[in-house]
Amino acid sequence: MPVTNSPRTLFDKIWDDHVVERLEDGTCILYIDRHLVHEVTSPQAFEGLRMSGRRVRRPDATVAVVDHNVPTSDRSKPIEEPQSRLQIETLEKNVAEFGVPYFPLRSASQGIVHVVGPEQGISLPGMTIVCGDSHTSTHGALGSLAFGIGTSEVEHVLATQTILQKPAKNMRVSVEGKVGPGVTAKDIMLAIIGRIGTAGGTGHVIEFAGSAIRDLDMAGRMTLCNMSIEAGARAGLVAPDETTFAYVKGRPFAPKGEAFEQACDYWRSLASDEGAYFDTEVTLAAEEIVPSITWGTSPQDVLPITGAVPSPSDVADPARAAQIQRALDYMGLEAGQTIAGTPVDVVFIGSCTNSRLEDLRAAADVLRGRHVAEGVRAMIVPGSGLVKHAAEAEGLDKIFLDAGFEWREAGCSMCLGMNPDRLTPGQRCASTSNRNFEGRQGPGGRTHLCSPAMAAAAAVTGRLCDVRELVKETV
Amino acid sequence: MDKFTELTAIAAPMPTENIDTDQIIPARFLKTIQRTGLGKNAFAAQRYDAEGNENPDFVLNQEPYRHAEILITYDNLGCGSSREHAPWALLDFGIRCVIAPSFADIFFNNCFKNGILPIRLPREICDELMDDARQGSNSRLTVDLERQVIVRPNGETIAFDVDPFRRHMLLEGLDDIGQTMAHDAEITSFEHRPSRAWVPSITIGTSK
Numbered sequence: 001m002p003v004t005n006s007p008r009t010l011f012d013k014i015w016d017d018h019v020v021e022r023l024e025d026g027t028c029i030l031y032i033d034r035h036l037v038h039e040v041t042s043p044q045a046f047e048g049l050r051m052s053g054r055r056v057r058r059p060d061a062t063v064a065v066v067d068h069n070v071p072t073s074d075r076s077k078p079i080e081e082p083q084s085r086l087q088i089e090t091l092e093k094n095v096a097e098f099g100v101p102y103f104p105l106r107s108a109s110q111g112i113v114h115v116v117g118p119e120q121g122i123s124l125p126g127m128t129i130v131c132g133d134s135h136t137s138t139h140g141a142l143g144s145l146a147f148g149i150g151t152s153e154v155e156h157v158l159a160t161q162t163i164l165q166k167p168a169k170n171m172r173v174s175v176e177g178k179v180g181p182g183v184t185a186k187d188i189m190l191a192i193i194g195r196i197g198t199a200g201g202t203g204h205v206i207e208f209a210g211s212a213i214r215d216l217d218m219a220g221r222m223t224l225c226n227m228s229i230e231a232g233a234r235a236g237l238v239a240p241d242e243t244t245f246a247y248v249k250g251r252p253f254a255p256k257g258e259a260f261e262q263a264c265d266y267w268r269s270l271a272s273d274e275g276a277y278f279d280t281e282v283t284l285a286a287e288e289i290v291p292s293i294t295w296g297t298s299p300q301d302v303l304p305i306t307g308a309v310p311s312p313s314d315v316a317d318p319a320r321a322a323q324i325q326r327a328l329d330y331m332g333l334e335a336g337q338t339i340a341g342t343p344v345d346v347v348f349i350g351s352c353t354n355s356r357l358e359d360l361r362a363a364a365d366v367l368r369g370r371h372v373a374e375g376v377r378a379m380i381v382p383g384s385g386l387v388k389h390a391a392e393a394e395g396l397d398k399i400f401l402d403a404g405f406e407w408r409e410a411g412c413s414m415c416l417g418m419n420p421d422r423l424t425p426g427q428r429c430a431s432t433s434n435r436n437f438e439g440r441q442g443p444g445g446r447t448h449l450c451s452p453a454m455a456a457a458a459a460v461t462g463r464l465c466d467v468r469e470l471v472k473e474t475v
Numbered sequence: 476m477d478k479f480t481e482l483t484a485i486a487a488p489m490p491t492e493n494i495d496t497d498q499i500i501p502a503r504f505l506k507t508i509q510r511t512g513l514g515k516n517a518f519a520a521q522r523y524d525a526e527g528n529e530n531p532d533f534v535l536n537q538e539p540y541r542h543a544e545i546l547i548t549y550d551n552l553g554c555g556s557s558r559e560h561a562p563w564a565l566l567d568f569g570i571r572c573v574i575a576p577s578f579a580d581i582f583f584n585n586c587f588k589n590g591i592l593p594i595r596l597p598r599e600i601c602d603e604l605m606d607d608a609r610q611g612s613n614s615r616l617t618v619d620l621e622r623q624v625i626v627r628p629n630g631e632t633i634a635f636d637v638d639p640f641r642r643h644m645l646l647e648g649l650d651d652i653g654q655t656m657a658h659d660a661e662i663t664s665f666e667h668r669p670s671r672a673w674v675p676s677i678t679i680g681t682s683k
């Protein structure tokens with residue numbers, strides 16, 4: 001660990017506290033506190049261990065869960081798709097063989113890995129957390145350094161509990177002030193991505209700061225950090241504070257009693273020092289952020305819901321113009337049209353970005369006493385079995401079902417269309433997920449990313465629309 | 476892992492920014508439990524029509540690019556999902572080297588770990604190489620990792636940077652895990668630091 005008195009960032013501190021060894025060229029052997037494993041990116045890693053006769057070094061720092069492939073319909077039936085079933089069975093075989101703790105499909109604790117980790121207190125502040133999934137950045141909301149890794153690295157972490165990396169650059173994105181009504185963490189993040197672009201954070205870890213971020217609850221901070229990867233960043237972080245500690249306290253795998261208090265003291269010391277150096281700084285005014293929606297096929301193709309779709313003729317760079325045209329063609333939109341009013345076929349509320357209890361409450365607030373528009377298929381897929389139970393305890397399921405939504409079992413579902421929940425070619429979807437790439441939700445599917453409240457509003461009106469207008473009606 | 480020393484091969488031009496890993500290998504092909512066999516579905520959405528017929532306009536369906544071992548693109552190659560299936564699909568197709576002005580971090584790392592050399596070069600140089608690649612069967616480039624140069628069809632050489640550790644691993648065809656395991660004592664002593672006493676262990680008694 002380097003002994004230094006110069007002011008350090010939150011990222012620098014977590015990094016320094018996990019360096020096992022610095023190799024000659026500056027690559028570090030970085031210790032990993034938590035390794036989360038799911039069925040899609042792990043089979044080849046376990047196979048690698050088996051072939052080389054290696055074991056899992058720290059099963060007690062590893063947790064496995066099934067989420068990407070699982071059906072979100074009735075769980076009492078066997079899984080129909082043979083390949084999905086094979087991946088799930090392979091994971092079950094691997095966790096049994098290597099002694100890895102596992103939340104099985106029919107456990108109430110099963111869910112999307114990035115919902116389950118924080119919810120169980122497996123992911124904690126000040127930790128290094130990895131998973132073979134790019135949205136591992138979600139866990140950074142706790143004030144941990146959390147990032148996605150590839151399958152070779154999954155194998156490396158299983159075998160050594162470390163990873164080889166060089167430190168990232170520091171970036172701070174500050175959002176100051178108070179957001180207006182109807183503006184959520186999702187809108188803040190879409191606005192940030194719209195500002196810095198999908199490669200804006202490359203090579204950086206982003207610390208989210210400022211009063212608008214401090215005001216967010218943990219679910220909101222998770223939404224924000226979740227999409228750091230859509231800004232190209234390696235990870236996103238929010239400094240742990242009293243909101244964080246209150247969230248962590250009492251979670252099943254969090255430290256208890258005295259140990260919890262000691263941990264809090266340590267976590268408090270992690271906040272970026274006054275005067276710490278950031279390679280890049282970006283500031284946004286919260287008041288200027290409006291409910292946002294994507295129009296194109298990259299998360300940076302963001303518009304305020306009040307805005308109009310760009311025209312290829314607006315830009316000078318011919319490559320960019322061609323890209324805009326291609327995105328418009330794919331999305332079935334006209335250059336220059338207003339985005340509000342575009343009819344939708346499907347509404348998907350779920351994914352590791354927006355499937356927590358708070359997200360479901362926000363959707364319920366819009367849906368209470370309303371009904372899904374004719375011809376729209378609308379579904380809610382809670383992030384975990386526990387989220388589902390908690391929502392049912394509050395009666396949210398009743399609101400959703402009365403409104404004509406499907407109320408499904410936990411999993412990734414239509415976020416990536418690996419399970420049977422997917423769009424058909426040409427279908428347009430208002431989605432609370434994180435990626436609007438071509439074909440992401442099913443081949444030929446058209447995705448508009450937005451907040452749960454905006455998605456609910458689209459379901460009710462059958463069109464992309466400004467949720468503030470619906471909420472106005474209610475008050 | 477296969478060593479990477481020198482490669483002389485056809486380069487395919489893909490003058491597009493932000494080629495994401497969903498494009499390189501769509502999610503529906505991720506249900507494999509193996510590393511091999513993904514090549515036929517690399518770029519599936521662009522390569523095949525709805526009936527599974529080849530789209531003749533797509534570069535990798537054209538001669539000589541069906542045999543390309545080098546891919547040249549524009550900025551932010553490999554953005555999006557961390558799926559290592561993307562480099563596996565490229566490798567299985569036959570790609571051993573990717574050249575772009577910039578890469579997404581995870582994809583960049585994943586390439587090295589699978590014996591694919593990712594090379595970052597300024598956009599102007601990528602444009603020149605893109606022109607070389609457009610020359611059909613004359614589009615052969617030589618990538619010499621030992622000397623850290625690319626040799627163009629006209630004989631001109633272009634130097635590139637590569638992390639010395641990564642270069643060493645590729646040249647020797649070494650796997651990271653064995654290297655790290657040599658530091659086992661340091662890892663164990665790290666695990667016993669008193670400052671780490673607060674980190675809880677995870678056991679799920681009733682799992683399964």
Ligand code: SF4
Pocket residue numbers: 067068112113114133135351352353411412415416433434
């Ligand atoms: S919900 Fe979507 S983005 Fe999140 S882990 Fe699952 S597939 Fe990935």
